[in-house]
Each structure stands twice: as structure tokens, then as C-alpha cells.
Amino acid sequence: MAVLKKNASVETAIGLSEANASDYIALLKPRVMSLVVFTAVVGLMAAPGHINPVLAVIAILSIAVGAGASGALNMWYDSDIDAIMKRTANRPIPAGRITREEVLTFGLLLSAFSVVTLGLFVNLLSAFLLAFTIFFYAVVYTMWLKRSTPQNIVIGGAAGAFPPMIGWAAVTNSVGVESIVLFLIIFLWTPPHFWALSLFMSDDYAKAKIPMMPNVMGEASTKFQIFLYTLLVVPVAVLPWIMGFAGIVYGVFSIGVGAMFTFYAWTVWRAPVGPAMIKPAKKMFAFSIFYLFSLYAVLLGEILVRKALFLAGA
Amino acid sequence: MSDDRVTLTPKQKRAQRSRSIALALALAAFVILVYVGTWAKLGAKILERQM
Numbered sequence: 336m337a338v339l340k341k342n343a344s345v346e347t348a349i350g351l352s353e354a355n356a357s358d359y360i361a362l363l364k365p366r367v368m369s370l371v372v373f374t375a376v377v378g379l380m381a382a383p384g385h386i387n388p389v390l391a392v393i394a395i396l397s398i399a400v401g402a403g404a405s406g407a408l409n410m411w412y413d414s415d416i417d418a419i420m421k422r423t424a425n426r427p428i429p430a431g432r433i434t435r436e437e438v439l440t441f442g443l444l445l446s447a448f449s450v451v452t453l454g455l456f457v458n459l460l461s462a463f464l465l466a467f468t469i470f471f472y473a474v475v476y477t478m479w480l481k482r483s484t485p486q487n488i489v490i491g492g493a494a495g496a497f498p499p500m501i502g503w504a505a506v507t508n509s510v511g512v513e514s515i516v517l518f519l520i521i522f523l524w525t526p527p528h529f530w531a532l533s534l535f536m537s538d539d540y541a542k543a544k545i546p547m548m549p550n551v552m553g554e555a556s557t558k559f560q561i562f563l564y565t566l567l568v569v570p571v572a573v574l575p576w577i578m579g580f581a582g583i584v585y586g587v588f589s590i591g592v593g594a595m596f597t598f599y600a601w602t603v604w605r606a607p608v609g610p611a612m613i614k615p616a617k618k619m620f621a622f623s624i625f626y627l628f629s630l631y632a633v634l635l636g637e638i639l640v641r642k643a644l645f646l647a648g649a
Numbered sequence: 650m651s652d653d654r655v656t657l658t659p660k661q662k663r664a665q666r667s668r669s670i671a672l673a674l675a676l677a678a679f680v681i682l683v684y685v686g687t688w689a690k691l692g693a694k695i696l697e698r699q700m
Binding site for chain 2: 387
């Protein structure tokens with residue numbers, strides 16, 4: 336039976352893919368994944384106790400693949416609005432390189448593999464937390480909150496905050512108060528980070544009808560809330576030192592970068608509404624990435640030095 | 650025999666090859682992960698099972 340025609344352009348129409356491996360990697364949101372891996376490593380290293388290094392690598396790989404899977408599921412569900420927004424229009428689905436069905440299958444398969452692998456090789460608590468994180472990002476944030484409330488990234492931010500807690504659980508098989516602090520730092524950092532972005536990308540969000548804070552409550556209210564959340568996250572970021580699971584270097588550093596973060600948030604808040612606000616918002620956004628990354632980097636550095644000194648003394 | 654077969658364009662061939670290599674690497678990595686992970690998880694206990 337002659338089902339297929341020889342004309343290659345027709346074949347593309349009937350589903351022959353031109354997607355490269357790099358398109359599938361793009362579905363995993365590698366940049367988001369790198370921050371997830373980094374914070375999970377910090378949670379794992381900060382946890383008291385011992386984990387076999389091979390199992391630690393498997394835990395981090397599983398968390399990375401789980402994060403990638405939730406990114407793919409997000410792109411599957413959001414392909415309609417991704418096509419509208421400049422920032423996302425070239426993603427594999429809106430660009431026509433991969434079909435939605437393929438992405439859904441890819442996302443579900445990777446979710447299952449990552450959770451089962453973590454559960455079999457590490458422990459069930461960390462596997463449950465990973466499964467919950469994927470569910471929270473793909474269903475609670477992407478399918479529900481993102482299109483329905485300006486509080487979308489406030490609540491949805493929890494999904495990005497879980498990785499250090501999963502890393503901690505991989506070692507201790509528990510959720511300690513320390514891992515809750517690591518969670519809270521990312522959770523409270525998310526609103527000022529994303530709202531700073533939305534201040535200079537609000538047209539894109541409005542075009543896609545996503546109810547981001549500036550489009551719903553106005554820019555003045557958003558700027559004020561950025562400042563409020565910054566005032567919340569800065570003292571919480573000092574807690575690891577106060578609680579004793581980070582040292583003096585982290586303590587001084589977190590106060591220093593916290594003061595700078597507050598300054599940037601203050602300049603955004605005091606900037607007049609309109610085009611004049613774009614520059615401070617962009618600076619705030621860029622600094623917010625440095626802020627979170629550097630806090631976790633200094634914490635990790637301290638932990639590594641402490642472990643090295645312990646080994647040298649042993 | 651009918652010649653009504655699919656003829657891939659060069660771009661489709663390149664894409665298919667790229668996907669095949671990536672899939673092979675991912676499968677190989679998973680096999681190694683399960684093997685090494687089993688040793689790390691169970692250690693010498695692997696050998697202590699009843700035959």
C-alpha cells in the first residue's frame with residue numbers, strides 16, 4: 336500500500352521531524368536546570384551525615400532530569416503563549432521543530448525516570464519531594480496559577496525553591512529546619528526577581544494575557560512589593576549564619592550583598608513610573624541573579640573548606 | 650516492489666542522526682548509572698544472595 340509520498344516537503348507535513356538533539360535539550364531549560372543543580376548540590380553538601388559519593392551524583396542527576404522534565408511539561412502546556420512572546424517564540428514547539436505530543440511524552444517519561452531512579456537509589460522522601468516539585472511546577476504553577484492570578488510567581492516560586500530541600504533529604508532522609516531556611520531564601524527571592532523582569536517585559540506578558548503584577552496591580556504597586564519582598568528575603572538570607580550552619584564569612588557576605596540588594600530594590604521603588612523605571616529594573620534583575628548565586632556559592636565554599644579542614648585534621 | 654518509500658531530505662537525515670546518537674548516549678549513560686548505582690547501594694551484599 337502506498338501510504339507515503341516521495342516528496343520531502345510533504346513528508347515534513349506528515350510528521351518527519353527535523354528536530355535535533357539540541358532541541359530536546361532546549362526543552363529541559365538548561366539555564367534553569369543549572370541553578371536547580373547548583374542549589375541542590377548546596378543542600379546536599381550542607382546536610383549533616385554521609386552519603387555515598389556515587390549515590391550523591393545519582394541524586395543530583397535525578398534532580399536535574401526532574402527539573403528538566405518539568406521544564407518540558409511547562410513548554411508543552413504553554414506553547415500557545417510561548418508563540419506570542421518574543422522571549423519564547425523560538426522554543427522548539429512554537430518554532431515548529433517538535434510537536435506538542437512528543438514534548439508531553441518526553442516530559443512524562445523523564446519525570447517518571449527521575450523520580451523512580453531517585454527513589455530506588457537514594458530514598459523515598461527525596462523521590463516524593465522531587466515528584467511533588469514536578470507536579471507543583473507543571474500543574475499548580477503552569478496549568479493553574481500562571482494564567483489566573485498575579486500571585487502566580489509568588490506561590491509558583493515554591494517549585495524553584497525545593498531543590499536544596501531535596502538535596503538535604505537525599506542525605507538525611509528528613510526535612511530539617513535548615514533546609515526550610517534554604518527553601519525560604521529562594522522562595523522569597525523569586526517575587527522581586529521575576530517582578531523586576533516583568534517591569535521591563537510587561538508588554539510581552541500583556542500580549543500573552545498573563546496576569547503579571549505590573550499588568551494587574553500597576554507598576555507603582557509592583558515596585559513597592561518588590562521592595563517589601565526584598566526586605567523579607569534579606570534577613571532570612573542571614574539566618575544560616577545565625578542558626579549556625581553557616582560561618583562568619585557567609586554571615587558578613589549575606590549582610591553585605593543584602594544591603595546592596597535592598598539598595599537596588601529601593602532605587603526601583605523610588606524610580607518614577609514609566610520608561611525611567613526600566614534601567615533600575617534591569618539592574619535589579621541582573622543583581623538578583625548574582626545575589627542568589629553568590630549567597631549559595633559562599634555557603635558552598637564555606638562547607639567545602641570546613642570539610643577539607645576536617646579531613647586534613649582527621 | 651513499490652518504490653513509494655520515504656526519502657529523507659539532508660536536513661532530516663542530519664536531525665535523525667543527531668537524535669539517534671543522543672538517544673544511544675542517554676541509554677548507555679542510564680545503563681552505567683544503574684550498574685554503578687547498584688554497586689554503591691548494595692555493595693558486597695550483591696554477592697550475599699541465595700542462588
